[in-house]
Amino acid sequence: MVKTKAARNGPPKPVTIGIDIGSVSSRAFIYGAPDGLEIPVNNKSYQILKSSGRYLTGDFSSSGYPFDDRGPVYLGEDTSPDRQVVSLKYGPYVLVNTSDSLLQEYLLVGPLMERRHDVKFRDRLRRGLEDLFRVIEARVKEICKRERLQIVEIALTIPAQWTLVFEDLYRNIVADVFKCPSSNIFFCTETEALANFLLTDHLEDLGEDGCHHEVILLLDFGGHSANGCMFEVIQGEDGESSFFQIGKSFGVGGGSEQWEYAIGERCTQLFMDGHPAAMTFQRRQNCLDQFNRKKANLGPGFEASVRFSIDDEGVPWFLTVKKEDIDKCWEQAYCGPLKVASDSIAQVAKLDAVYHCCPLVVVAGGSGRHGTLRQRLTEMCKRANLREPFFIDDLNSTYGTSNIARGAAYAIGNRLTTARFFERGAAIGIQMRQGIRNPNALWDNTAKFLTSTDRQKPQTFNATGRDEFQLVCDPVFSTRVNKEDENRLYYTKCYNLLYLGKLAGGKWCFVLTLEGEGDNMWLVVNRSRKPFKRKSRWTDVRTDRLPLYFDAGANCVHVGVRGRSLKELDLQLPELAGEEYEEYYEQIAAADEGEGGEDDSQQHVERQLQQGTEEKRETMTTVWVGGRTTVSESEELQRAKLAPLTPTTESKAEFQAMAALARRAKPAGSLRNLERVDPLEPRRRKTPPMMSAFQNRDHLGTRPKDED
Structure with missing residues (x-):
């Protein structure tokens, strides 16, 4: 109630x-x-x-x-x-x-x-x-x-x-x-707000009996623009559900307002051509009001022209906009939204073969009520072998015009702290896209577990120099993991957290640690590499201390600081590509020549783990704000988060001194393709029914990992 x-x-x-x-x-x-x-x-x-x-x-x-x-x-x-x-x-x-x-x-x-x-x-x-x-x-x-x-x-x-x-x-x-x-x-x-509303109050209305895995494409056709997002809904064995974004939110200008504006321009032209008086703002607005009352039955698919009555000093004066002009204005106004809809429907149809899901297109917005638009969207879905689209106007929703405002209030009012997000079972892992024997350039369908709030596991793996890596996050990993899968994250249940790029050839060790509490948390990433040499040693390549924040609208944790761009933060993970990247490889390979000594991998992992746990620090204060307990940052902490981030283990000079054989410690990762993603958590007012996270994937599938 x-x-x-x-x-x-x-x-x-x-x-x-x-x-x-x-x-x-x-x-x-x-x-x-x-x-x-x-x-x-x-x-x-x-x-x-x-x-x-x-x-x-x-x-x-x-x-x-x-x-x-x-x-x-x-x-x-x-x-x-x-x-x-x-x-x-x-x-x-x-x-x-x-x-x-x-x-x-x-x-x-x-x-x-x-x-x-x-x-x-x-x-x-x-x-x-x-x-x-x-x-x-x-x-x-x-x-x-x-x-x-x-x-x-x-x-x-x-x-x-x-x-x-x-x-x-x-x-x-x-x-x-x-x-x-x-x-x-x-x-x-x-669209984030609308998704919060739908998946909090009307998830059952969107589902299909017997379908435990859905991909939903949400298209919102407003008068100002058309926006959309695609997300994945997974029904768990316990009845709980999660949903994840596939790709990123998108939008384009166009809709009923631009159609109306174009009709107003046509009326002005016709009036000026046939009448000596000026087309005043009042006369133009009167035409637009008449058009607005009739537009539901105008446009492609309808056989009507429209006749406007304009008052000329007490004498009615009429002008007619022909059907051809009305249709042309409609096509121009809806060209962008229809192109976006067509492309996204084609994309969601491809996901059915990859994830064995039940794709559904959900349509919202005032412009989405037009009969011609509905017909074309239905035809697009039919050609793509999808179900007929679901129109939100068919829902029995109270306060219907306030759905987006209500969804925004849900998203912010129910938001979690960064710490609480991880306490509820989130885990981070590392995923590979192999650069060899991978003609379709697909990511592995599982990721190695690295860290959560209750445990961490250092991971060692080989990189050829052509493989790409990224950190991924499963928001509810701990709530469904069994003993067999405790060190494995399934990518279809994750979203992308941080793109690391290509790592230089050799054996790598990653140790991740979560620091802080409340809304003041960091992800400490320790990366070490041992070259493919018979006598080589582990080298501490770098340690990055990356700030984390909980995106209240998207309802998921990201790397960075709320309200600031990643470029502004200067995370010191520059993109390496082309000749510059190859030059970096050569520099590392040259530094590897002549290395000697042995270092046991397990001992190195234990040292890395100990180093990560020793760097915990107290950063929080608690104050009373607005009638609720709120975690706030000290001035020192604010300066630390807003200042350019640099490796915490050593400066460049110290690193060069430590690397006796002139090893250059340039970062091997990048932030390429790290876009703003839009995860959501649909929740009921008392007990959240599910955890959710939007997934920013730049592909349409994953591949089984090579066993060899």
Whole structure:
């Protein structure tokens, strides 16, 4: 049962608010874990644009008027027909340094970009965004006062294409409006939020009887853009489930708003060609409102043109947009989303043969309601021998327009600390993609276990110099492992944690250690190599102390620091490729010449293990923040995490002194192909039904490991 009331006595209850800024309207949702308090933040205004049918009563308008200074930029649900209007969701494209390639996907930003160098215009645009959030904040504040709630975390949704600069803009605005510390503001992509909602509340509706292993492709067709992600759902023997992303989240501009914009341009052209008066903003908006009411039965597959009535000083004036023009505008607006859908459906179909899964395409979003789009998606699935797509509109879901805001609140409100993620059974292993006798370039289907919270196992293995390696993580390894598999991770149940690249030829030893607690944890990676020489010794190639963070939106641990790019962190694991890589091999091989002495592998492993456990250190303090106990970082710890990371065992000079035979200690790994991944953990309000992690794989299969 969904609870919508909080206790009226006692201290305020800490809750999370999810906010989804849409292109037409915006929604907010309050969620309180662990008892499942849920309150939709409804707009009290009833002056919704009922005549245009654009959105439901309860949503907040996303429209603004930044092009002139004749009044406020944000009017809420009121309108100003004689002023030029635009969705405030397009404001960030002007306020940040957006790439040209991204701008080309959005026709509606054209009028905004023409004035991007106008300081006053930019100020009005930002003020409009601030006022939109202020209206939401005022309504949230009213609810919190009545229900005795305290907002301690804010979850914001963004399109998959938006980068950190977009997050910084939103974070600064929301922190100022809500008077909330920036550290308590989190982000997740719109598809991450939607997946949290679906797999928390409607997993049973998506499943197929007898199918214990599914791959689900989620496609969200919004008015502003189309976004998607692909993830894998595994039903465990105990009834629990896990799901993992395959690939990375994706998005492209296009949808019903661009279709409507193109129709508006066509109406303007027809009116100017046949009428001496100007096409005012009011006349244009009137045409668009008429089109919006009729568009469900327009476009490819429908035989209708559309006739618009325009008031000309009390006298009706008509213009007609032909079916050919309507269809052309539709195809242009949906070209990008349909291409992305076609490619991803073809990809998910291939996974059936690899993982013996039951692929399912799930479709969401307002633009996804159009009959022609539904028909084409159904045909794509049929050609790929997949089930018919599942349309979220068919779900019996309360507060339907708030699903993304609700999913964001679920993701942030139920998030784990980094330590808790590992305490629940996560384990890290190392996986190989063999460079010899591997014509299809497939990764091995198992990885060697390296570490978890309750144990660690140093692993030694041979590398030819052509093999690639990566660290992978199984989020629930300890909960399902048996004695036979205690040192083996199955890749279909893992996600990629860190790409290491090609390792130089020789015998390698890896020892991994987890340090810290709470949200302040590091992964210490000790790597040693013994060349393929009859008389050679183990050499401490390097030790990396890598920060870990829990991505609240993706609900999984990654390498790095939240809110900062990996390039900015300077992890000192540069990519080695081509001639530079071969030169590095030659340098190591030259340094190996003449090595003597023997060193027992087991003794070396024990020394490595002892070294890793001796480097534990206390790093945490506990403070009281926002009505809950929170782990915070000391200033010294913050400086350590934000400073460029360097090997902890020795500096370059010390290493050269230790390597008497001029061995050069360049790192053998890389961060190539390490993209942001989108793991999720679908959870119920009281007891999480599953652990989840998104998997960032750049292939469509794995291969059995050669026994020899």
